[in-house]
Amino acid sequence: xxxxxxxxxxxxxxxxxxxxxxxxxxxxxxxxxxxxxxxxxxxxxxxxxxxxxxxxxxxxxxxxxxxxxxxxxxxxxxxxxxxxxxxxxxxxxxxxxxxxxxxxxxxxxxxxxxxxxxxxxxxxxxxxxxxxxxxxxxxxxxxxxxxxxxxxxxxxxxxxxxxxxxxxxxxxxxxxxxxxxxxxxxxxxxxxxxxxxxxxxxxxxxxxxxxxxxxxxxxxxxxxxxxxxxxxxxxxxxxxxxxxxxxxxxxxxxxxxxxxxxxxxxxxxxxxxxxxxxxxxxxxxxxxxxxxxxxxxxxxxxxxxxxxxxxxxxxxxxxxxxxxxxxxxxxxxxxxxxxxxxxxxxxxxxxxxxxxxxxxxxxxxxxxxxxxxxxxxxxxxxxxxxxxxxxxxxxxxxxxxxxxxxxxxxxxxxxxxxxxxxxxxxxxxxxxxxxxxxxxxxxxxxxxxxxxxxxxxxxxxxxxxxxxxxxxxxxxxxxxxxxxxxxxxxxxxxxxxxxxxxxxxxxxxxxxxxxxxxxxxxxxxxx
Numbered sequence: 347x348x349x350x351x352x353x354x355x356x357x358x359x360x361x362x363x364x365x366x367x368x369x370x371x372x373x374x375x376x377x378x379x380x381x382x383x384x385x386x387x388x389x390x391x392x393x394x395x396x397x398x399x400x401x402x403x404x405x406x407x408x409x410x411x412x413x414x415x416x417x418x419x420x421x422x423x424x425x426x427x428x429x430x431x432x433x434x435x436x437x438x439x440x441x442x443x444x445x446x447x448x449x450x451x452x453x454x455x456x457x458x459x460x461x462x463x464x465x466x467x468x469x470x471x472x473x474x475x476x477x478x479x480x481x482x483x484x485x486x487x488x489x490x491x492x493x494x495x496x497x498x499x500x501x502x503x504x505x506x507x508x509x510x511x512x513x514x515x516x517x518x519x520x521x522x523x524x525x526x527x528x529x530x531x532x533x534x535x536x537x538x539x540x541x542x543x544x545x546x547x548x549x550x551x552x553x554x555x556x557x558x559x560x561x562x563x564x565x566x567x568x569x570x571x572x573x574x575x576x577x578x579x580x581x582x583x584x585x586x587x588x589x590x591x592x593x594x595x596x597x598x599x600x601x602x603x604x605x606x607x608x609x610x611x612x613x614x615x616x617x618x619x620x621x622x623x624x625x626x627x628x629x630x631x632x633x634x635x636x637x638x639x640x641x642x643x644x645x646x647x648x649x650x651x652x653x654x655x656x657x658x659x660x661x662x663x664x665x666x667x668x669x670x671x672x673x674x675x676x677x678x679x680x681x682x683x684x685x686x687x688x689x690x691x692x693x694x695x696x697x698x699x700x701x702x703x704x705x706x707x708x709x710x711x712x713x714x715x716x717x718x719x720x721x722x723x724x725x726x727x728x729x730x731x732x733x734x735x736x737x738x739x740x741x742x743x744x745x746x747x748x749x750x751x752x753x754x755x756x757x758x759x760x761x762x763x764x765x766x767x768x769x770x771x772x773x774x775x776x777x778x779x780x781x782x783x784x785x786x787x788x789x790x791x792x793x794x795x796x797x798x799x800x801x802x803x804x805x806x807x808x809x810x811x812x813x814x815x816x817x818x819x820x821x822x823x824x825x826x827x828x829x830x831x832x833x834x835x836x837x838x839x840x841x842x843x844x845x846x847x848x849x850x851x852x853x854x855x856x857x858x859x860x861x862x863x864x865x866x867x868x869x870x871x872x873x
Contacts, residue, residue: 347421348412349385353400354419366842368404372412375534380405382784384664388538389650396644426520426757428459429863433870436837439464440865441584442599446500447851449599450554451521452858457561459862460871463731465563466586469497470568472552479504483680483769488740491570491847493808494681494691495603499551499817500779502851504681506694507542508671511852521855528553531696539654547845571600571607571739574614581838594835595865599858601844603683604818605724612720612854617824617833620716620723621846622810624670624817625730625785627777628678628690629749630764630809633703639781639800652698655705659795659802665710667792670817672705677767680742680813689766689815690744705813707796709788716820718872723820733780734813738773745780746772749808753790760805777812822846839864 353367364384369376383403390399403421405413411418418662426609442453443468456463468491470473475497478489494504494846509525510627511518512721522535525542528552532591542550556567572586573594600607613620632654637645640653653676678695683689694857697782716726745765751758755777766772778786778824796802824833825847832838839861 347403347405348409349415349421350404350796351384351401352419353402354390355398355400357396357398357644357649361801363476364400368402372404372406372418374406374408374412378407382409382537386538387533387536394642394643398649411624422791424516424519426516427479429817429866431459431866432868433872434868436594437868438582438594439592440595440869441466441591442597443584444500444599444601444604444842444844445498445555445597446601446842447502447809447854448848448858448861449597449661450499450551450827450858451524451855452597452599452841452862453558453563453863454524454554455859455867457558459564459866460562461866461869462562462564462872463558464591465558465565465573466569467498467565467567469493470567471555471867472498472503475503476548482633486770488682488685488742491568492686493683494679495816496684498555499548500601501681501691502791504553504691505547505593505695505851506546506671506676506692507544507547507696508850509540509542509852510672510850511856512816513856515856517859518852520702520811520859521852523701524554525550528557530757541694541696544693545695547736550698556618568843571610573610574720576614576835578839579834579836581835585857593764593837594869597839597841597858597861597865598823598845599841599854599861601842603816603860604844605684605728607844608721608724608733608821611823619824620713620720620820621822622712623819623820624710624712624729625781625813625815626664626706626708628692628704628768628787628811629707630678630702630704630811630812631805632764633675634699635805636703639802639855643779652703655800657796657799657865659792661788661791663788667707667709667795669796670706670708672703674703675700676702677702677769679769680744680745681816682731682742684728684731686735687728688734688738688742688744688798689731689813690811691814691816694789700767704767706816707789707792707810708814709792711783711820713785727815727820728814728866730780730813737780739775739811743767743771743773745775745777746809746811747775747777748806749793749804750806752777752810753793753804761809764807764809766809766811770812772811777810780812818849819846820842830861
């Protein structure tokens with residue numbers, strides 16, 4: 347099979363013309379093309395006229411002749427190869443702590459290979475979790491153990507379900523194919539910016555969980571990891587509500603919001619280090635404005651999906667400011683997991699048909715910004731969340747401010763045409779007191795720079811909502827770069843976003859697969 351790049355279709359040309367376009371690009375008859383499969387689809391707006399650009403894998407009659415043409419290459423094999431099982435035996439369970447993307451895919455691979463993992467998840471199964479989160483948004487009643495951050499599917503369950511990954515790792519394909527197998531739309535296999543949407547992702551996660559159980563795995567909801575028991579270079583037991591459980595191997599995939607786990611690791615003397623993270627706000631614009639700005643005269647063509655953007659800026663003090671987790675046609679949600687703290691995130695359903703677009707605008711935070719103690723980054727996040735809770739009137743009503751007012755350093759007293767989408771609600775205020783000076787200065791400079799890059803970004807009615815603090819972990823649990831095991835305990839695998847080794851659904855899922863592979867390489871299947 348051969349791969350063609352930059353096969354173009356105008357907005358008005360149907361996808362059925364793709365085969366003919368490939369033939370024309372190869373200078374061969376259409377009848378010489380045996381099969382034609384989209385590998386990647388993206389929108390090309392570089393010359394001012396928007397079109398679709400495709401990378402296409404094609405089977406042709408005379409492959410060697412076509413390979414001599416410019417812009418043609420042999421299709422690279424990207425099939426995932428299952429790991430070879432090891433021979434080591436030992437007492438105890440193979441345990442996966444956490445059922446977010448990293449834990450889900452670690453458990454799935456272990457189950458597929460016959461290893462019957464025990465999965466611990468502090469939150470509850472999907473139906474109960476959705477119900478409790480809805481009650482929180484409607485009544486402000488927070489369950490610290492089951493919420494937007496904790497429960498089946500992890501924090502990604504209440505998100506846009508973005509599956510963007512810049513990695514060339516062949517595991518990316520396995521992750522996407524597994525999502526499709528469990529019910530995600532097939533176009534995620536080739537879209538440049540694939541997403542599932544929180545509404546569809548929930549069903550996918552439940553189907554994936556049922557498969558793990560069908561293959562012999564066990565999933566225990568409402569079971570947080572409470573303690574570890576160690577002996578020399580091994581974790582021998584883990585403690586949950588049910589007591590002490592013998593441990594053959596432990597994958598720790600508890601996510602970046604499980605702050606009690608960081609405290610536990612610190613108490614147990616697990617090697618960790620501070621790392622950079624980011625904090626900021628959510629911005630909301632009308633989605634129609636984003637569409638017009640990005641698509642220009644092509645808007646509103648029916649084949650164009652809600653537009654996105656990605657902006658970055660380096661301040662005069664060499665601090666990064668950037669947009670993150672942009673949710674077209676979505677809503678802002680309060681995603682608190684600790685009483686008395688307020689944190690926000692963005693969420694979209696598959697249709698992305700909401701009135702507003704939202705995105706995080708984040709400022710880099712370096713370890714030296716927050717203090718030298720290991721847990722100072724967590725304390726810094728908590729302080730911002732507590733200030734946001736107070737600014738919301740000692741409630742989970744998120745503090746919001748018009749961007750124009752933020753730049754002018756005045757509290758907002760009324761809204762314009764952009765109505766905040768945030769659930770459960772909002773309080774008008776001044777966001778400046780929530781942040782230290784270095785964050786405010788970088789945010790202001792970044793917003794002005796974004797307006798130069800995307801004219802109109804500083805539109806008067808755009809809304810800022812605080813605070814976004816959970817984009818990444820402020821700590822990294824140290825592990826060996828080859829074995830992926832802890833630098834101290836060779837059967838302990840820190841994994842995913844919480845451990846500091848991922849940043850999004852796909853990268854976390856990949857890390858879960860990698861850790862599971864290491865366990866499979868070492869241990870034999872249970873008899």
